[in-house]
Amino acid sequence: MAQKAPTKNRRELAPVLAFDLGGTKVAVGVVNSRGRILDEIRVPTVFQEGKDAVIRQLSELGQGFLDRYPRIKYVGVASAGPLDPAKGILLDPTNFSSREGKKWGTVPLAKLLSTRLKRKVFLENDAAAAVLAEHWIGAAKGYRNAIILTLGTGLGTGMICENELVRAGRGQHPEGGHVILDFNDSSAPCGCGNIGCAEAYLSGRSFTRRARVRLGREDLDAKAIADLARAGDPKFLELFDEYSRVMAVAIHNYVVLYAPEIVIFTGSFANTADLFLEKTRKQLLQLLARRRQGVDLLPKLALSRLENNAGLIGGALVALRGK
Numbered sequence: 001m002a003q004k005a006p007t008k009n010r011r012e013l014a015p016v017l018a019f020d021l022g023g024t025k026v027a028v029g030v031v032n033s034r035g036r037i038l039d040e041i042r043v044p045t046v047f048q049e050g051k052d053a054v055i056r057q058l059s060e061l062g063q064g065f066l067d068r069y070p071r072i073k074y075v076g077v078a079s080a081g082p083l084d085p086a087k088g089i090l091l092d093p094t095n096f097s098s099r100e101g102k103k104w105g106t107v108p109l110a111k112l113l114s115t116r117l118k119r120k121v122f123l124e125n126d127a128a129a130a131v132l133a134e135h136w137i138g139a140a141k142g143y144r145n146a147i148i149l150t151l152g153t154g155l156g157t158g159m160i161c162e163n164e165l166v167r168a169g170r171g172q173h174p175e176g177g178h179v180i181l182d183f184n185d186s187s188a189p190c191g192c193g194n195i196g197c198a199e200a201y202l203s204g205r206s207f208t209r210r211a212r213v214r215l216g217r218e219d220l221d222a223k224a225i226a227d228l229a230r231a232g233d234p235k236f237l238e239l240f241d242e243y244s245r246v247m248a249v250a251i252h253n254y255v256v257l258y259a260p261e262i263v264i265f266t267g268s269f270a271n272t273a274d275l276f277l278e279k280t281r282k283q284l285l286q287l288l289a290r291r292r293q294g295v296d297l298l299p300k301l302a303l304s305r306l307e308n309n310a311g312l313i314g315g316a317l318v319a320l321r322g323k
Protein backbone atom coordinates (compact mmCIF):
# COMPACT_ATOMS: atom_id res chain seq x y z
CA MET A 1 0.00 0.00 0.00
CA ALA A 2 2.12 2.81 -1.29
CA GLN A 3 0.19 5.65 0.26
CA LYS A 4 0.22 4.58 3.89
CA ALA A 5 2.72 5.37 6.56
CA PRO A 6 4.19 2.27 8.18
CA THR A 7 1.67 0.46 10.33
CA LYS A 8 2.22 0.48 14.03
CA ASN A 9 4.31 -2.50 14.96
CA ARG A 10 7.51 -3.31 16.72
CA ARG A 11 9.59 -2.39 13.71
CA GLU A 12 8.24 1.15 13.77
CA LEU A 13 10.00 1.82 17.05
CA ALA A 14 13.49 1.33 15.68
CA PRO A 15 15.06 3.64 13.11
CA VAL A 16 16.39 2.19 9.86
CA LEU A 17 19.57 2.72 7.85
CA ALA A 18 19.10 4.24 4.40
CA PHE A 19 21.31 4.83 1.37
CA ASP A 20 20.73 7.08 -1.61
CA LEU A 21 23.19 6.01 -4.30
CA GLY A 22 23.49 8.32 -7.30
CA GLY A 23 25.86 8.70 -10.22
CA THR A 24 28.35 10.88 -8.31
CA LYS A 25 27.42 10.94 -4.62
CA VAL A 26 26.05 8.69 -1.95
CA ALA A 27 24.01 9.77 1.08
CA VAL A 28 23.81 7.43 4.06
CA GLY A 29 21.61 8.15 7.03
CA VAL A 30 19.62 6.94 9.99
CA VAL A 31 15.90 7.68 9.59
CA ASN A 32 13.12 7.19 12.12
CA SER A 33 9.63 5.84 11.46
CA ARG A 34 8.21 9.30 10.87
CA GLY A 35 10.71 10.04 8.11
CA ARG A 36 12.98 12.23 10.22
CA ILE A 37 16.69 11.98 9.45
CA LEU A 38 18.52 11.53 12.74
CA ASP A 39 22.04 11.33 11.36
CA GLU A 40 23.47 11.62 7.87
CA ILE A 41 26.62 11.72 5.77
CA ARG A 42 26.98 12.62 2.08
CA VAL A 43 30.19 11.84 0.20
CA PRO A 44 31.40 11.42 -3.40
CA THR A 45 31.13 7.81 -4.54
CA VAL A 46 34.42 6.14 -5.49
CA PHE A 47 33.16 5.08 -8.93
CA GLN A 48 36.56 5.56 -10.53
CA GLU A 49 37.91 2.70 -8.37
CA GLY A 50 35.34 0.19 -9.64
CA LYS A 51 32.29 -1.52 -8.27
CA ASP A 52 34.00 -3.61 -5.59
CA ALA A 53 35.43 -0.42 -4.12
CA VAL A 54 32.01 1.24 -4.16
CA ILE A 55 30.40 -1.72 -2.39
CA ARG A 56 33.19 -1.64 0.19
CA GLN A 57 32.63 2.10 0.62
CA LEU A 58 28.88 1.62 1.16
CA SER A 59 29.50 -1.18 3.68
CA GLU A 60 32.00 0.88 5.66
CA LEU A 61 29.78 3.96 5.75
CA GLY A 62 26.79 1.85 6.77
CA GLN A 63 28.74 -0.05 9.42
CA GLY A 64 29.79 3.25 10.98
CA PHE A 65 26.14 4.07 11.64
CA LEU A 66 25.24 0.52 12.76
CA ASP A 67 27.98 0.70 15.39
CA ARG A 68 26.36 3.84 16.77
CA TYR A 69 22.74 2.73 16.30
CA PRO A 70 22.80 -1.00 17.09
CA ARG A 71 18.97 -1.19 17.28
CA ILE A 72 18.76 -0.84 13.50
CA LYS A 73 17.48 -4.06 11.90
CA TYR A 74 16.59 -3.02 8.37
CA VAL A 75 18.37 -1.24 5.56
CA GLY A 76 16.84 0.46 2.52
CA VAL A 77 18.86 1.41 -0.56
CA ALA A 78 17.54 3.88 -3.12
CA SER A 79 19.75 3.62 -6.18
CA ALA A 80 19.93 4.95 -9.70
CA GLY A 81 18.75 2.26 -12.10
CA PRO A 82 17.91 0.23 -13.97
CA LEU A 83 17.45 -2.30 -11.20
CA ASP A 84 15.12 -5.08 -10.10
CA PRO A 85 13.65 -4.10 -6.73
CA ALA A 86 12.05 -7.49 -6.00
CA LYS A 87 15.34 -9.36 -6.57
CA GLY A 88 17.52 -6.61 -5.12
CA ILE A 89 19.85 -6.48 -8.13
CA LEU A 90 21.31 -3.64 -10.16
CA LEU A 91 20.95 -4.16 -13.92
CA ASP A 92 23.98 -2.41 -15.38
CA PRO A 93 23.08 1.10 -14.13
CA THR A 94 23.24 3.69 -16.92
CA ASN A 95 25.41 6.18 -15.03
CA PHE A 96 27.65 3.86 -13.01
CA SER A 97 31.02 3.20 -14.57
CA SER A 98 34.62 3.03 -13.45
CA ARG A 99 37.62 4.98 -14.67
CA GLU A 100 38.08 3.00 -17.85
CA GLY A 101 34.40 3.46 -18.66
CA LYS A 102 33.77 -0.17 -17.66
CA LYS A 103 30.08 -0.82 -16.99
CA TRP A 104 28.88 -2.56 -13.84
CA GLY A 105 26.79 -5.33 -15.37
CA THR A 106 24.40 -7.20 -13.06
CA VAL A 107 25.17 -6.72 -9.36
CA PRO A 108 23.21 -8.39 -6.52
CA LEU A 109 23.58 -5.27 -4.36
CA ALA A 110 21.01 -6.13 -1.66
CA LYS A 111 22.61 -9.53 -1.05
CA LEU A 112 26.17 -8.15 -1.03
CA LEU A 113 25.28 -5.45 1.50
CA SER A 114 23.16 -7.81 3.56
CA THR A 115 26.13 -10.19 3.96
CA ARG A 116 28.44 -7.37 5.01
CA LEU A 117 26.05 -5.44 7.28
CA LYS A 118 24.26 -8.53 8.69
CA ARG A 119 20.87 -6.86 8.22
CA LYS A 120 17.99 -7.37 5.82
CA VAL A 121 18.49 -5.01 2.86
CA PHE A 122 15.78 -3.72 0.50
CA LEU A 123 16.54 -2.09 -2.85
CA GLU A 124 14.44 0.47 -4.68
CA ASN A 125 14.85 2.71 -7.70
CA ASP A 126 15.88 6.15 -6.45
CA ALA A 127 13.12 8.03 -8.28
CA ALA A 128 10.52 5.55 -7.00
CA ALA A 129 11.90 6.07 -3.49
CA ALA A 130 11.76 9.84 -3.95
CA VAL A 131 8.13 9.87 -5.11
CA LEU A 132 7.15 7.53 -2.26
CA ALA A 133 8.81 9.90 0.21
CA GLU A 134 7.17 13.01 -1.27
CA HIS A 135 3.81 11.22 -1.22
CA TRP A 136 4.34 10.18 2.40
CA ILE A 137 5.48 13.44 3.98
CA GLY A 138 6.39 15.89 1.19
CA ALA A 139 5.04 17.89 -1.76
CA ALA A 140 2.80 15.07 -3.08
CA LYS A 141 1.11 14.41 0.27
CA GLY A 142 -2.65 14.34 -0.28
CA TYR A 143 -2.40 13.89 -4.09
CA ARG A 144 -3.65 10.65 -5.62
CA ASN A 145 -1.54 11.06 -8.79
CA ALA A 146 1.98 12.40 -8.82
CA ILE A 147 5.20 12.24 -10.85
CA ILE A 148 8.67 13.09 -9.67
CA LEU A 149 11.54 14.05 -11.94
CA THR A 150 15.01 13.71 -10.42
CA LEU A 151 17.39 16.02 -12.22
CA GLY A 152 20.97 15.06 -11.43
CA THR A 153 23.48 12.88 -13.21
CA GLY A 154 20.51 11.30 -14.97
CA LEU A 155 16.80 12.01 -15.30
CA GLY A 156 14.88 9.63 -13.06
CA THR A 157 11.10 9.34 -13.10
CA GLY A 158 8.77 7.99 -10.41
CA MET A 159 5.01 7.82 -10.73
CA ILE A 160 2.16 7.32 -8.30
CA CYS A 161 -1.26 6.62 -9.86
CA GLU A 162 -4.34 6.36 -7.64
CA ASN A 163 -2.09 6.25 -4.58
CA GLU A 164 -0.03 3.31 -5.83
CA LEU A 165 3.57 3.29 -7.05
CA VAL A 166 3.64 2.47 -10.77
CA ARG A 167 5.83 -0.43 -11.88
CA ALA A 168 6.53 -1.47 -15.41
CA GLY A 169 6.30 -5.08 -16.51
CA ARG A 170 9.01 -7.74 -16.02
CA GLY A 171 10.21 -6.26 -12.76
CA GLN A 172 11.20 -3.00 -14.44
CA HIS A 173 10.79 0.56 -13.26
CA PRO A 174 9.24 3.07 -15.70
CA GLU A 175 12.36 4.74 -17.13
CA GLY A 176 10.83 7.99 -18.35
CA GLY A 177 14.29 9.48 -18.78
CA HIS A 178 14.86 7.20 -21.76
CA VAL A 179 11.75 8.14 -23.69
CA ILE A 180 13.27 9.25 -27.02
CA LEU A 181 12.35 12.80 -27.99
CA ASP A 182 14.49 13.15 -31.13
CA PHE A 183 16.18 10.13 -32.65
CA ASN A 184 17.91 12.26 -35.29
CA ASP A 185 19.76 14.51 -32.86
CA SER A 186 23.34 13.26 -32.76
CA SER A 187 24.21 16.20 -30.47
CA ALA A 188 22.30 14.41 -27.68
CA PRO A 189 23.98 11.06 -26.94
CA CYS A 190 22.54 9.27 -23.91
CA GLY A 191 24.34 7.08 -21.35
CA CYS A 192 21.96 4.25 -22.28
CA GLY A 193 23.48 4.00 -25.78
CA ASN A 194 20.67 5.71 -27.70
CA ILE A 195 20.48 9.32 -28.81
CA GLY A 196 17.86 11.99 -28.19
CA CYS A 197 16.47 10.55 -24.91
CA ALA A 198 14.79 13.00 -22.52
CA GLU A 199 17.74 12.43 -20.17
CA ALA A 200 20.19 13.48 -22.89
CA TYR A 201 18.73 17.01 -22.69
CA LEU A 202 17.29 17.35 -19.21
CA SER A 203 19.68 15.84 -16.67
CA GLY A 204 21.98 18.33 -15.02
CA ARG A 205 24.97 16.51 -16.51
CA SER A 206 23.53 16.57 -20.05
CA PHE A 207 22.48 20.21 -19.83
CA THR A 208 25.98 21.20 -18.72
CA ARG A 209 27.68 19.08 -21.39
CA ARG A 210 25.51 20.55 -24.16
CA ALA A 211 26.09 24.09 -22.92
CA ARG A 212 29.87 23.57 -22.86
CA VAL A 213 29.88 22.25 -26.42
CA ARG A 214 27.65 25.00 -27.72
CA LEU A 215 29.57 27.84 -26.10
CA GLY A 216 33.02 26.25 -26.43
CA ARG A 217 33.56 26.77 -22.69
CA GLU A 218 34.89 23.64 -21.00
CA ASP A 219 35.34 25.59 -17.76
CA LEU A 220 31.63 26.00 -17.05
CA ASP A 221 29.71 23.93 -14.53
CA ALA A 222 25.95 23.92 -13.94
CA LYS A 223 26.16 26.51 -11.18
CA ALA A 224 28.26 28.92 -13.25
CA ILE A 225 25.86 28.60 -16.19
CA ALA A 226 22.85 29.26 -13.95
CA ASP A 227 24.57 32.26 -12.31
CA LEU A 228 25.34 33.80 -15.74
CA ALA A 229 21.71 33.27 -16.80
CA ARG A 230 20.49 34.89 -13.58
CA ALA A 231 22.78 37.83 -14.31
CA GLY A 232 20.82 38.29 -17.56
CA ASP A 233 23.33 37.08 -20.17
CA PRO A 234 21.15 36.28 -23.22
CA LYS A 235 23.37 33.38 -24.40
CA PHE A 236 22.82 31.64 -21.09
CA LEU A 237 19.13 32.53 -20.84
CA GLU A 238 18.65 30.92 -24.27
CA LEU A 239 20.07 27.65 -22.90
CA PHE A 240 17.34 27.64 -20.27
CA ASP A 241 14.70 28.60 -22.88
CA GLU A 242 15.63 25.51 -24.87
CA TYR A 243 15.72 23.44 -21.68
CA SER A 244 12.19 24.63 -20.80
CA ARG A 245 10.86 23.73 -24.24
CA VAL A 246 12.27 20.22 -24.07
CA MET A 247 11.11 19.82 -20.46
CA ALA A 248 7.56 20.81 -21.48
CA VAL A 249 7.59 18.19 -24.26
CA ALA A 250 8.82 15.49 -21.87
CA ILE A 251 6.24 16.40 -19.22
CA HIS A 252 3.52 16.53 -21.89
CA ASN A 253 4.39 12.94 -22.78
CA TYR A 254 4.28 11.83 -19.14
CA VAL A 255 0.99 13.70 -18.60
CA VAL A 256 -0.78 12.00 -21.50
CA LEU A 257 0.32 8.62 -20.13
CA TYR A 258 -0.20 9.14 -16.38
CA ALA A 259 -2.35 12.27 -15.86
CA PRO A 260 -0.64 13.42 -12.67
CA GLU A 261 -2.13 16.21 -10.57
CA ILE A 262 1.36 17.31 -9.57
CA VAL A 263 4.86 17.05 -11.08
CA ILE A 264 7.66 17.45 -8.56
CA PHE A 265 11.23 18.42 -9.39
CA THR A 266 14.09 17.21 -7.24
CA GLY A 267 17.82 16.47 -7.55
CA SER A 268 20.76 18.84 -7.64
CA PHE A 269 19.76 20.54 -10.92
CA ALA A 270 16.27 21.37 -9.56
CA ASN A 271 17.91 24.33 -7.82
CA THR A 272 17.91 26.07 -11.22
CA ALA A 273 14.08 25.83 -11.32
CA ASP A 274 13.84 29.64 -11.04
CA LEU A 275 15.28 29.65 -14.60
CA PHE A 276 12.95 27.07 -16.19
CA LEU A 277 9.82 26.35 -14.15
CA GLU A 278 7.60 29.22 -15.32
CA LYS A 279 8.66 28.89 -18.95
CA THR A 280 8.02 25.15 -18.80
CA ARG A 281 4.55 25.76 -17.36
CA LYS A 282 3.63 28.13 -20.22
CA GLN A 283 4.90 25.75 -22.91
CA LEU A 284 3.15 22.81 -21.28
CA LEU A 285 -0.13 24.71 -21.11
CA GLN A 286 0.08 25.33 -24.86
CA LEU A 287 0.87 21.70 -25.66
CA LEU A 288 -1.96 20.39 -23.50
CA ALA A 289 -4.50 22.97 -24.66
CA ARG A 290 -3.83 21.96 -28.27
CA ARG A 291 -4.32 18.33 -27.55
CA ARG A 292 -7.33 18.13 -25.27
CA GLN A 293 -9.47 21.23 -25.46
CA GLY A 294 -11.77 21.66 -22.55
CA VAL A 295 -10.03 19.05 -20.43
CA ASP A 296 -7.72 20.46 -17.84
CA LEU A 297 -4.79 18.10 -17.68
CA LEU A 298 -2.31 20.75 -16.61
CA PRO A 299 -0.61 19.48 -13.46
CA LYS A 300 0.80 21.65 -10.73
CA LEU A 301 4.59 21.99 -11.18
CA ALA A 302 6.31 22.11 -7.81
CA LEU A 303 9.65 21.72 -6.14
CA SER A 304 10.40 18.85 -3.80
CA ARG A 305 9.65 19.63 -0.18
CA LEU A 306 12.20 17.08 1.00
CA GLU A 307 14.85 18.57 -1.29
CA ASN A 308 17.81 16.29 -1.76
CA ASN A 309 16.65 14.05 1.09
CA ALA A 310 13.74 12.52 -0.83
CA GLY A 311 15.77 9.52 -2.02
CA LEU A 312 17.17 8.85 1.44
CA ILE A 313 13.78 9.13 3.16
CA GLY A 314 12.20 6.98 0.45
CA GLY A 315 14.91 4.35 0.89
CA ALA A 316 14.11 4.37 4.60
CA LEU A 317 10.38 4.04 3.92
CA VAL A 318 10.99 0.95 1.78
CA ALA A 319 12.93 -0.61 4.68
CA LEU A 320 10.25 0.43 7.22
CA ARG A 321 7.53 -1.22 5.17
CA GLY A 322 9.60 -4.28 4.46
CA LYS A 323 8.20 -3.93 0.96
Ligand SMILES: [Zn+2]
Residues within 6 Å of the ligand: 177, 178, 190, 191, 192, 193, 194, 197, 199, 200
Ligand atom coordinates in the same frame (compact mmCIF):
# COMPACT_ATOMS: atom_id res chain seq x y z
ZN1 LIG B 1 18.68 7.06 -22.83
